[in-house]
Amino acid sequence: MNSIPVFPDTVKILCVGVGAVGGFYGARLAAAGAEVSVVCRSDHDTVKRQGIAIDSIDGDFHFTPHAVFGQVPKPVQPMDYILVGLKVLPEISVSDIIRPAVGPNTAIVLLQNGVEIEESVAKAFPKNEIISGLAFICVNRTAPGHIRHLCYGRLTLGLYPQGRSDKVDQLGRLFEKSRTPCHISENVVTDRWQKLVWNAPFNPISMLVGANTREILEVAETANLVEKVMEEVCRVAAAAGHPLPPGIVKKNLDDTYRMAPYLTSMLLDRQAGRPMEVEAILGNAVRAADRCGLQAPYMETLYGILKLVVGQSAPRETWERGVLTIQEGGG
């Protein structure tokens, strides 16, 4: 009698960038009852015709979007959430891309990699809630309209720059309803730095050498380097106002020693000729260190080499600088 409906109206969500991560979590939200539309470029025709099939360790399922767009539309009805699954790349302006669909009450959910990725979007939409999200998942887009979910899947969500809100809680409940473990964090920026402890060493090293995590840890000097980079991330995070829990370096190392050999997303991106998230994973951290007056020589070295790799790569003909350019998010 006094039960309050959790979803008084159908929640309206627009997924921008439906690569592996964006597509998977968009599909989960649809499964939870939300009205999920998608913007996709290269897979547009396939997804419009047949939706997205997800082969998942948690059980295969199918996602038929409410609507499929080739570029971000000005929606007839305002969106409750825009779920951004785009890669974080210098040539992509998330703000420019999503602007047509941002209404006064639209929360912008950045389901992306790296640190310090929120500020430009928050500045572009100062009156909108920015929800920062971290996906802990192994998921690949295997073909147009096909996603393969290999393992994990949990999310961390939090209001940016900190705290929580009804919209964050509502989104978290939607994810939980679709069997997606979702941790609501009141310090999501700290969580981003914490995730970087692992990403900052393993992504660049694995990509440069073509090695998996086990091979990296088997060489004493390389394992030592991994630890030094991790410690440096902790120093920069603390200087940036986000001290990480003590013992986190050891925990990351122990966990990686225990887990099966793993190929990082940066290595997979390079092997597939896709752009790599060098700025989100290293450039922003190096700049944060610089801003805080801190030396970050380990990351600076990795970053200096990675920028040369990016410069050496073939020009990305399919990437255009512009308002409505959509690139699908990576896994």
Added chain:
Amino acid sequence: MNSIPVFPDTVKILCVGVGAVGGFYGARLAAAGAEVSVVCRSDHDTVKRQGIAIDSIDGDFHFTPHAVFGQVPKPVQPMDYILVGLKVLPEISVSDIIRPAVGPNTAIVLLQNGVEIEESVAKAFPKNEIISGLAFICVNRTAPGHIRHLCYGRLTLGLYPQGRSDKVDQLGRLFEKSRTPCHISENVVTDRWQKLVWNAPFNPISMLVGANTREILEVAETANLVEKVMEEVCRVAAAAGHPLPPGIVKKNLDDTYRMAPYLTSMLLDRQAGRPMEVEAILGNAVRAADRCGLQAPYMETLYGILKLVVGQSAPRETWERGVLTIQEGGG
């Protein structure tokens, strides 16, 4: 009447490792009138049959060794010099290899890359003169018994650990006689550190990315990294007792900006599947820093990645650990 013969007897030299560098300078010494024998493994039959042909920008010439050995012999007559042109690799013990030919008055000339490469040989032969040599040359072994000399060619020679000697002077005169500019240094260890200023950044970065010197300097973050590594080499050198001249970093950068795009020896080695001199160029410098209580994070990062590359390479079946194993020195 009172003229003193510069070479009272024919100078006897054994070249161990007649790759590009060892073969070229051995040939020059023979051209100057020394009796030069060689030890070579893979090219043994060819060199025994037809000697070594050198196509040189200074004029082509031919080198017929006095004797050609498949392994280091116990010589009938004592050697005045053993010229070591072997690569500096952990699996190669120069001392073990040359021991049979080292007589009481034999000077051991290490014409090799890197820093801190002399000590083990000096300890193994405490009563022999160790002459440390640096070659500034572009030279390749193009086929068995064929060497191509592309540019430069000057040498720096010095008594290890410092000072000069009659034997150093005599060797320098022999080289000068064969039109090889030869600088006699009384602080050759300092000269090694000075050469490392260039080698420590450019060799690893070029090898990891497959880039030439120009490409490296065209990316701002990578050029910045090069400078940081160079400055770090200067700090380590100073801590190790070998302060380098002020302005040396700027000079190295300016010179590299001016010169034609250049592929480093480490990159060429990797492309050819040959072992790389990772320890001589980086490992020894990192250990020197550690010994001096200094942080060397830039080199430590490069070293940590390079050790993984070395670990990933195919096992070197042609490389045997053992006393008499000979591997030809690289260019």
